[in-house]
Amino acid sequence: RLPSNLAPTHYNIELRPDIYNGEPPFPFDGSVEIFFTCREDTNQIVINSVGLVIEDGSMEFEPGEGTPSAPEITSYELDPDRDFLFIDLDGDLEVGQNFVLRMRFAGTLNTASLGAGAFWDSYHQDGETHYVVLSQMQANDARRAFPCFDEPAMKATFDLTMVRSADMTALGNGPLVNTEERSVDEFWVADTFDTTPYMSPYLVAFAVIDYPHVETVSENGHLIRVWARAELMPAAEYALSVAGPIMDWLEDYTGQEFPMAKIDHVASPGFSGAMENWGLVHYMESYLLYDEAWSPTYRKIYVASVIAHEVAHQWFGNLVTCEWWDETWLNEGFASAMDYMAL
Ligand SMILES: [Zn+2]
Structure with missing residues (x-):
């Protein structure tokens, strides 16, 4: 377990998976900016990181809001046995002070069979192999996608930017708030998603896909979309027809409105x-898709369930x-x- 002396409040994360050249394994790189508050004096920052290479010279440490100064980083070291990244400082962080830690990193997308952190998936259509990128962080694999305080009680808000090729669609937990070009040749495009609710890092999610979608709006005005590869789109209509009423019922039953403007269901x-x-639920195809022509009737109940x-x-x-x-x-x-x- 991580020490409880530091408490994260917000993350700015940017990830750029590169599935556009040749065959797997595919690389990704990114950056993270972690805002945190000190709860007990310490001269060491401990966060989780696995399988990521921290870019040399990219680590920066600064005082946050209301904090006059920050000590310097003297060294950092990964402990692969405990998934810890230790960052040593030349002075103490004091209770109540706020700080910002930044770094750049690179890694390799995992396989779908490992299904941990950021991973690639593929399918065949019209004689071509299509690659997509998905995420799976629960229970403790957010640390494979970006360095973080990767424990369920260490909640924070997250701003995610996904960098994708211009012909793909990126999804994040929140709705899209900004899109900008990232390369002069117009290949890379960066999509930034709305700040998440205060949540555990295992709920951070993304997708970089070339799937079409169908959509509807729930009674309380939440956008609901169902995404699947083009061939299977006829089987997405059923999920779309039940997702709205289920959401309405849960809002009514709990008396708590769903806090995000949209929810995506991706097969x-x-x-x-x-x-x-x-805001971004991932499924295996048989859990989300139902087609009267080829699904047995009991799957109708199963998919809704x-x-x-x-x-x-x-x-x-x-x-x-x-x-x-x-x-x-x-x-x-x-x-x-x-x-x-x-x-
Ligand atoms: Zn469950």
């Missing part, structure tokens, strides 16, 4: 199971979260109960 060929990331379970987690797990993983059965228990009740 991918290599994804395992389903994951309730706040998986969607209800993942949408229920937006409240039970995402809004109210277990402090540590030994209590995660509560998330699952409530989400499973709500899924029956909502249907």
Whole structure:
């Protein structure tokens, strides 16, 4: 476990997965800016990082709001056994002071079968291989995508920017708020998504996809979109028809409105199971798609039940979260109960 002397408040994250040249393994690089408050004096910062190479000379440490100065970084070291990144300072951080830590890093996208952190997935259509990028952070794999305080109780808000090729679509937890070109040849485009609610790092999610989508608006005005590869789009209509009423029921039952302007449901060929990331739920295709022509009838109930379970987690797990993983059965228990009740 990380020491509890530092508490994150906000992250600015930028990631640029590069799936556009040749075959896997594919690289990615990015940057993170972590805002945190000191709760106990310390001369060392400890965060989680696995499989990432910190770019030489990219680490910067500055005082945050209301804090006059910050000590200098003297050295840093990765402890692969504990997934820790130790950053040593030449002076103390004092209780109540705020700081900002920045760094650039690079890594390799994992495979869909590993399904940890940022990973690539693929499918074949019209004789071509299409590559996409997905994420899976629960339980402790956010640290594979960006250095962070990767524990469920260490909640913060997150601003995510995904850099993609101009012909792909990027999704994040929040709705898209800005798009800008990132290269003179017009190849790279950066999409920035709205600040997330205050949440655990295991709920950060993204997708860089070439899927079409269908959309609707829920009774309370939330945009609901269902994304899948083009071939399977006819099977996305059913999910779209049930996702709205499920959301309406949960808002009504809990008395808490869904705090984001949109929720995306994304079906991918290599994804395992389903994951309730706040505002961006990932599914394996058979969990989200239903087509009368080729799905057995019982799948109709099953798909609705998986969607209800993942949408229920937006409240039970995402809004109210277990402090540590030994209590995660509560998330699952409530989400499973709500899924029956909502249907
Ligand atoms: Zn669950």
